[in-house]
Amino acid sequence: MVLIQKQKTRAFSIATITLPGSPKDLIPLLSFRDRVEHLLVRIGWRRRRYIVEPALYRIGSPMPDSPVIVTANYKLTVDTVRAACAGMDLWVLVLDTRGINVWCAAGKGTFGTDEIERMVRTSRLTDIVKHRRLILPQLGAPGVSAHRVKKITGFTVIYGPVRIADLRDFLAADMNATSDMRHVRFTLSDRISVTPIELVLSWQLFLAAALAGLGLWAIHAAPFPAAVVPLVGAVLMGAVVVPLALPLFPFRSFVLKGAAAGLLWALLMIALFPVDILTAARHLTLLPPVVAYLAFNFTGSTAFTSPSGVKAEIRWFTWPLLLWFAAGVILYFAELIRGWLG
Amino acid sequence: MRYIESVVTLNLDAEKCIGCGRCAEVCPHRVFTVTDRKAAMIDRGACMECGACQKNCPVDAITVKVGVGCAYALIRSRITGKEACCG
Numbered sequence: 001m002v003l004i005q006k007q008k009t010r011a012f013s014i015a016t017i018t019l020p021g022s023p024k025d026l027i028p029l030l031s032f033r034d035r036v037e038h039l040l041v042r043i044g045w046r047r048r049r050y051i052v053e054p055a056l057y058r059i060g061s062p063m064p065d066s067p068v069i070v071t072a073n074y075k076l077t078v079d080t081v082r083a084a085c086a087g088m089d090l091w092v093l094v095l096d097t098r099g100i101n102v103w104c105a106a107g108k109g110t111f112g113t114d115e116i117e118r119m120v121r122t123s124r125l126t127d128i129v130k131h132r133r134l135i136l137p138q139l140g141a142p143g144v145s146a147h148r149v150k151k152i153t154g155f156t157v158i159y160g161p162v163r164i165a166d167l168r169d170f171l172a173a174d175m176n177a178t179s180d181m182r183h184v185r186f187t188l189s190d191r192i193s194v195t196p197i198e199l200v201l202s203w204q205l206f207l208a209a210a211l212a213g214l215g216l217w218a219i220h221a222a223p224f225p226a227a228v229v230p231l232v233g234a235v236l237m238g239a240v241v242v243p244l245a246l247p248l249f250p251f252r253s254f255v256l257k258g259a260a261a262g263l264l265w266a267l268l269m270i271a272l273f274p275v276d277i278l279t280a281a282r283h284l285t286l287l288p289p290v291v292a293y294l295a296f297n298f299t300g301s302t303a304f305t306s307p308s309g310v311k312a313e314i315r316w317f318t319w320p321l322l323l324w325f326a327a328g329v330i331l332y333f334a335e336l337i338r339g340w341l342g
Numbered sequence: 343m344r345y346i347e348s349v350v351t352l353n354l355d356a357e358k359c360i361g362c363g364r365c366a367e368v369c370p371h372r373v374f375t376v377t378d379r380k381a382a383m384i385d386r387g388a389c390m391e392c393g394a395c396q397k398n399c400p401v402d403a404i405t406v407k408v409g410v411g412c413a414y415a416l417i418r419s420r421i422t423g424k425e426a427c428c429g
């Protein structure tokens with residue numbers, strides 16, 4: 001008897017129960033609802049609470065010799081697996097990573113050796129499959145010690161491709177990954193998929209920029225667009241344009257990428273709106289540090305920035321940026337006062 | 343795309359290496375190659391210090407200072423004095 005699973009926890013139903021205690025079937029096709037949820041999740045809805053129940057699942061009709069793949073219990077991650085594996089026969093071992101994706105959970109260690117051991121044991125995997133191989137996403141490797149997994153569970157860890165979409169080819173090639181399958185590229189489409197959340201997370205800065213611009217306008221220091229566009233646009237530059245156009249800026253440093261973009265933006269604003277020397281100076285001092293800061297924050301969303309590099313940037317640029325920004329704030333208030341005095 | 347390379351903390355002790363190939367398998371930036379059962383770093387500067395190679399090397403031949411590569415978390419940890427952690 002096939003029933004739609006109803007969870008008492010807040011886990012989402014993605015599976016049907018066959019027999020109590022036996023592996024559940026993952027429904028390979030994503031529903032319209034799944035897709036709507038994915039859009040919402042990408043802009044911050046239910047962040048950290050978009051989860052499925054950690055368990056052993058089935059895709060298709062796996063046999064005791066079918067491959068076992070391991071993944072995280074973030075539903076967006078599981079759904080990617082579901083969609084990519086439609087038509088295949090696999091076991092899917094979903095670990096409890098507290099609803100965090102494989103890469104971030106591996107960094108925290110929740111996608112890790114001990115959790116693999118726990119799930120192998122509680123799912124009674126050794127009774128269900130004949131072989132002793134687990135296929136892990138390569139990006140889970142920072143949390144897992146393959147030789148320790150072997151020692152404590154008896155299962156050999158095989159790191160599969162970085163992208164689940166390559167799994168089919170990987171399996172067809174007797175679990176040999178091409179160099180390309182092992183490589184993280186961070187393409188434009190990767191950057192587009194993380195940009196919405198950057199936008200949402202920088203809402204406070206948007207608000208601050210808009211208020212600062214409205215202040216100038218209210219006090220008749222500038223007409224509406226000339227007051228608001230440079231400031232709000234700078235936040236947009238830092239949160240969206242620099243991330244998308246990342247490789248176009250020739251510097252390695254994210255602060256320098258952002259500062260360059262900010263200077264370009266300031267010059268554009270000076271060219272676009274009639275400004276006097278005070279306003280021009282304010283654009284050149286206030287806008288670039290804001291863009292630089294936001295661009296620097298984007299290091300948290302990339303897949304190639306080392307913590308040593310980020311720390312070096314903090315060492316090099318904190319004071320210059322703060323002083324640069326402080327000059328901009330002083331000029332901003334000078335402009336406010338001038339507008340107020342009339 | 344590449345990041346600041348001069349500060350990367352990755353090191354390989356080729357003496358210890360037994361050539362199992364794990365480091366080349368796990369590294370997402372093709373830093374290692376294993377030939378004649380010895381690992382070598384062919385692109386050390388591409389390392390993002392994720393720690394996957396270190397954790398999966400069975401003989402501890404690799405060392406790297408692992409951490410959170412996220413500016414926001416690091417700045418916050420500077421200010422609060424607490425350990426950096428992404429969220």
Ligand code: SF4
Pocket residue numbers: 352368369370371372373374388389390391392393394395396406
């Ligand atoms: S730390 Fe990560 S990026 Fe650096 S060499 Fe090791 S696996 Fe590659």
Ligand code: SF4
Pocket residue numbers: 358359360361362363364365366376380381398399400401402403404
């Ligand atoms: S993982 Fe360690 S032992 Fe294996 S090839 Fe790399 S350095 Fe050598």
